[in-house]
Structure formats: structure tokens, C-alpha cells
Amino acid sequence: MANKRQFDKIKRIVVKVGTSSLTHSNGKMNLQAIDQLSYTLSGLVNEGKQVVLVSSGAIGVGMGQLNLQERPTDIPAQQALAALGQSMLMTIYQQRFATYGQKISQVLLTHDVLDYPQSKENVNNAINKMLAWGIIPIVNENDTVATDELDHKTKFGDNDQLSAIVATIIDADLLIMLSDIDGFFDKNPKKYADAKLIPEITEINEQTYQHAGGKGSKFGTGGMTTKLKAAQRMMKADKLTILANGVNPSIVFRILNGDAIGTLFRKG
Numbered sequence: 001m002a003n004k005r006q007f008d009k010i011k012r013i014v015v016k017v018g019t020s021s022l023t024h025s026n027g028k029m030n031l032q033a034i035d036q037l038s039y040t041l042s043g044l045v046n047e048g049k050q051v052v053l054v055s056s057g058a059i060g061v062g063m064g065q066l067n068l069q070e071r072p073t074d075i076p077a078q079q080a081l082a083a084l085g086q087s088m089l090m091t092i093y094q095q096r097f098a099t100y101g102q103k104i105s106q107v108l109l110t111h112d113v114l115d116y117p118q119s120k121e122n123v124n125n126a127i128n129k130m131l132a133w134g135i136i137p138i139v140n141e142n143d144t145v146a147t148d149e150l151d152h153k154t155k156f157g158d159n160d161q162l163s164a165i166v167a168t169i170i171d172a173d174l175l176i177m178l179s180d181i182d183g184f185f186d187k188n189p190k191k192y193a194d195a196k197l198i199p200e201i202t203e204i205n206e207q208t209y210q211h212a213g214g215k216g217s218k219f220g221t222g223g224m225t226t227k228l229k230a231a232q233r234m235m236k237a238d239k240l241t242i243l244a245n246g247v248n249p250s251i252v253f254r255i256l257n258g259d260a261i262g263t264l265f266r267k268g
């Protein structure tokens with residue numbers, strides 16, 4: 001059996017969950033995953049950990065509500081779907097977390113907020129206060145205003161990078177990215193049956209990016225490239241990232257127990 005990771009001292013964690021983990025392939029919400037996620041993160045707060053959840057799924061859930069099978073390409077439609085789905089997503093989170101007596105909050109961010117030192121500090125201070133109060137902030141991009149068409153840069157484009165930005169701003173010890181895949185493979189395992197899981201990566205370079213393929217489902221966005229960019233940002237800040245399968249979000253308990261799960265990205 002592989003060696004245990006030494007994660008006993010980890011206190012502040014950002015967990016990022018992708019659309020693929022929160023929705024079924026028919027576009028409906030994956031209630032079991034959402035419930036398990038709420039149970040797991042609430043359990044961690046009870047253990048004394050501080051947890052931020054970066055949750056995608058607004059557009060996917062909006063598509064499910066309108067029974068859309070294909071993601072519209074025009075920006076206003078995507079923004080309208082995000083507004084519809086975000087509200088539904090938060091309603092479900094509110095219900096499920098309440099079952100476990102856990103308080104949550106909604107934090108919607110755009111890139112420019114974090115480009116300005118003052119507003120970045122405000123975000124940091126507010127999240128710190130929520131964590132001190134035992135609240136789990138649930139972060140997503142503010143999709144209705146986030147667009148690259150304006151002069152100023154508002155868009156993150158994907159929640160993988162948003163999660164790494166948030167994790168570095170609030171000085172989290174660990175970012176856990178939950179997706180629909182067991183970790184980072186030497187090629188896209190959805191396309192190649194002989195793809196091999198890479199348990200640990202200490203350097204991300206051009207060659208690493210060549211192993212990364214596109215998204216896995218019609219609801220997800222970035223695929224592996226954005227996950228590598230997120231991990232790279234974390235490594236630069238000398239912080240840890242784990243990519244693991246979120247089909248059963250209680251896997252986070254085992255990850256924090258130090259079990260050799262998924263791919264660990266750490267500075268070499």
C-alpha cells in the first residue's frame with residue numbers, strides 16, 4: 001500500500017466541485033452527491049476544520065430546469081441559465097446543509113474584484129469572518145456580469161482557477177478539486193482505456209499540458225487544462241492540491257486522513 005500523506009495539520013481547505021459531479025448526464029441534479037457533499041463538509045467543520053466550497057453547476061442546473069440538452073452558445077442565454085440555476089443550487093444546498101445544522105453563505109465573485117487590492121482585501125476579510133463564525137462560504141463566479149466583452153476583465157472563465165485564486169487569497173492549506181475522474185492521467189481516460197493515473201506531480205510543464213485533454217461532459221467547461229493551471233497556481237504559492245473523483249464526495253474524509261487517493265500536486 002502507498003505511503004500515507006501527512007495531512008494532520010491541515011486546517012483550512014477549499015473544496016471545488018465541478019458540474020460533472022453535481023449533475024447527472026440527463027441534466028438533472030445529482031441529489032445524492034449534493035447530500036453527501038453537505039454531510040461531509042459539515043462533518044469537517046464539526047471536527048474543527050475551516051471549509052470553503054467552490055461550486056460550479058449554475059448553468060448545468062439551469063439547463064436541467066429548462067430541459068435543455070445542449071448548452072446554448074450565446075452569452076445572454078448562458079448568463080440567464082446561470083442566474084436560474086444558481087438560485088436553485090443554493091436552495092438545495094441550504095436545505096441539505098441545514099439538515100446537518102450547518103450554516104452556509106453565498107459568495108459570487110468576478111475577476112476584477114480580485115484585481116483591485118482593496119476589494120480583494122474585502123473578500124479576504126469577509127471570508128475570514130465567515131470561517132471564524134463556522135460558516136461554509138459557497139463560492140461561484142458571478143456569471144450574469146462576468147463577460148470578456150467589456151473592457152475591464154471580469155471573467156474567470158472557469159471555477160478551477162477561481163478555486164485556486166480563492167485558496168491562495170485566504171491562505172488555505174489545501175485545495176481539493178472533485179471531478180468525474182479519479183485524478184490526472186497520462187492521457188484522457190475517457191478516450192484511452194490504457195491511460196494511467198499519476199499519483200503525484202511535483203512539476204507542471206509543457207509536457208504535462210500535452211497530457212491534458214478537453215472536458216468530459218457536455219455540462220463541464222475546462223477539462224484538465226484548467227485544473228492543471230489551478231494546480232500550478234497553488235504550487236507557485238507552495239500550497240497543495242488534490243484532484244480526485246467526486247462521485248462520492250465523502251472521499252474528502254479519506255483524503256484528509258492521508259490515504260493515497262487521486263493525484264497530489266505539490267512543489268518539488
Ligand SMILES: Nc1ncnc2c1ncn2[C@@H]1O[C@H](COP(=O)(O)OP(=O)(O)O)[C@@H](O)[C@H]1O
Nearest residue numbers: 018019020179185188190213215216220222223
Ligand atoms: N489527462 C487527463 N486525465 C484525467 N482526465 C482528463 C485528462 N484529459 C482530459 N480529461 C477529461 O477531463 C474531464 C474533467 O473535466 P471537466 O469535464 O471540465 O470536469 P468538471 O466539471 O469536474 O470541472 C474528465 O472527465 C476527462 O474526460
Ligand SMILES: N[C@@H](CCC(=O)OP(=O)(O)O)C(=O)O
Nearest residue numbers: 019056057058059158159221
Ligand atoms: N460558473 C459556472 C461554472 C463554470 C465551470 O468552471 O464549470 P466546471 O468546469 O464544471 O467546474 C457555473 O456555475 O455553471
